[in-house]
Amino acid sequence: MNEKHSRIPLPAAPMEGVDESTWMDVIQKMDEVYTRLIDDEVELEKKNAELEQSQQFIFSVLTSMSDVLVVCDANGLIEQANAALCELAGRPEDQLRGTQLYALLADASSVALARAAMDKADAPRAGEAIELNLLDRQGQAVSVDANCTPRIGGNGRRVGTVWVGRPTAELKRAYHEMRAAHEALKRTQQQLLHSEKMASLGQLVAGVAHELNNPISFVLGNVHALRKYCDRLQTYITAVHAHAHAHEPEPVLQALRQMLRIEHLMGDLPSLIEGTLEGAQRTADIVHGLKRFSAMDPEERKPVNLIEVIERAIHWVQKGRATPVEVRWQPGGQCMVMGSAGQLQQVMMNLLQNGFDAVGHSPSPRVWVSVEVADGQVRVALRDNGPGIAPEHLLRIFDPFFTTKPVGKGTGLGLSISYGIVEQHGGRLSARNAAGGGAEFLLELPQA
Template sequence: MPPRPPFRTEPPAPPQGMDDAAWVDVIQKMDEVYSQLVHDEIELEKKNAELEQSQQFILSVLSAMSDVLVVCDAQGLIEETNAALCDVVGRSEQELRGTSLYDLLAGEASVARARAVMANRSPTRRGESIELDLRGAGGESVPVDANCTPRFAASGRRVGTVLVGRPTAEIRRAYQELRTAHEALKHTQQQLLHSEKMASLGRLVAGVAHELNNPISFVLGNVHALARYSERLRDYLQAVHAGSTPAELQALGARLRVPHILHDLPSLLEGTLEGAQRTADIVNGLKRFSAIDADTRQEVDLNQVVDRSVLWIGKGAPGHLRLLWQPGPPRLVRGNAGQLQQVVMNLLQNAVDATGEQASGEPEVRILMDESGGLVHLRVEDNGPGIAPEDLSRIFDPFFTTKPVGKGTGLGLSISYGIVEQHGGSLRASNLPGGGAQFEITLPKLAA
């Protein structure tokens, strides 16, 4: 702004023909005009400073954008870019300005998609998302997920397009890493499931061994009896083939007790087959329990699942424990018998352990089952000390346990909860009004 000349101490002489009053009025008008000019110049400088500040702000925003930005005119010529795009393509903003957008694209497919968007006569103001491949600084193809938004003039005529894109290479890499981590987590979960299952199986070894010992001992006793009978029958047949008289054969038969043998053979064979079948049933139950195939779904009667669980848990339970269970009508669900048995056995084992903590009274575990509204309800109740109120919300959390170190992994209830959920059901824990805890399994009933 030019300096304002100083006012004279003595006003100039008025021109001829103009009195002093008119001359003073002219000087005042000139001073007002000059003051207005100075004011306008100050405002102009302020507006210029604000405009420059706005431009710097816009440039800083564009430079800070991690997404690439391209502003094109109606013919696809680049008018504006940002630093992110320059870094990707390896060219400066000055080099890019005025060039064709299609020169930045790698592959005919990307060019065709970009031309289709640019040629759209009725675009929406929200834009259109397309996948483009930019030609990177090293000639490589850089995939970009771009949103193409039309740019309109004040008259409503389309004057260009704004493309904002995000390179998807990092996203795809992150997704692949996430997928790998998810697969590793699933594998770890399967290992934990198998480990907990084997831990449960280990707790039942003594009871199962005792259960197997009964039919096996029965079969062995019958086989030894059959071996003795076979020797006697062989001696009798040798006498028959040697031509002994009927009287001799009758005396020998009475001495060898052949009639008794013939009468006892059917029951011996039937008992042997029954013992072998019981052994096979126990082994098949163990195989079903230890199976880890989570995709096997078939018709399962929960009565049979509870029967096997009660049999095995009961063998290892204290002798004074009352384990109350009465099978009812078939309760059919669709699921994996081994996994459901693991859940029931886990709940039973926890109930047995809880009853051992009570100070007095006879320990008791009850198993109840009914159905309503297309759902089967299986409840395991005990008369132990119950669950602490502060633990009810965490009882199914992984690695949470109230048992002493070395007595529990904290995974049993968590895995059981997950198994029941995978079967489309729910597992809930609560305290009984009269004391003790209750765990309730709810599963969809299999339609007839």
């Protein structure tokens, strides 16, 4: 700076009325102005660099966007488009700039929607979502979930529109794949539920065999007796016909009647038929109960009497035990809930089976079952006098495949599936250690 100042020549001869000090003041002011000019130039270069960095940043953001972006003026002419749109349309930005946005749309419906959005005077500042179809580089329609946002100028008026869109073809494909996976998961869950039910049913085979043995024995014994009675009746009827043709005297037929015990036979026939029908009906009831429990449950929910469900569960689990377990249960009247009778019976059988297994080595095994209704909720409590649940197991007792039983004695799915069934019924299943010892499971369901 001093070198530049040295170039400023001093006047060869002092001007009249101007001394040297005045010239020095002028030179100093010129130096200050020049310095300010230099500083302004440096600041301007700095601002230009910052502006260039900002433009580069905005350009890099627009380039890296996977969503398409279009900036239009008030007439719908494209002012700027990002790389994603250029890639989708197969045209560079300089070709798109100045063309109508409507030329990029694939159908009249999309054109009408876009025109209505850009012509709307009271468009929301946050934008509105519109589904449009764009033309890709092959001329095929591509579905785009677009957001139309008004662009406001410095005077506060709308000067154009900003469109940001995301092609939804990939999203729709992912959605369909997710839906198919969800359906497959539901089918797997149903199969798992049915498999666990079959495992529970397998534990009841011994009790069912014993239960079926009695009525089948009735039927078989009565059928054997009926066959012998039929033989006697056939012999007697043949003799009656023979004596009728031969005009045999009545004493001969009377002797034959006594020998074949026809009176006893005729008196015994009604009870034999009644016993056979009873045994057959009991067998049919048992088989029907097994079929109802083992069948795949429908999705719809119906009113279910929970008292009957509990009684059936107690009956079946008791029949499957080699050693009896005392069940303290006071059945009441009807207690209706909405749900699936088969699934709720499966829950009760799982809880009872766990309770029976827990008291297997107790000197006096006992299980208590109680039901109470309060505030529109049905509360079933099932308690045993076993050793209870270890504290470290309480948090995991409903986890899938968690079991404390030996290998081959349990799948670890019963309580987990029961928990899921109760949740599907809008209820709650919990476990704790009872104050008097043993484990207690609490089942809560909304009253129908």
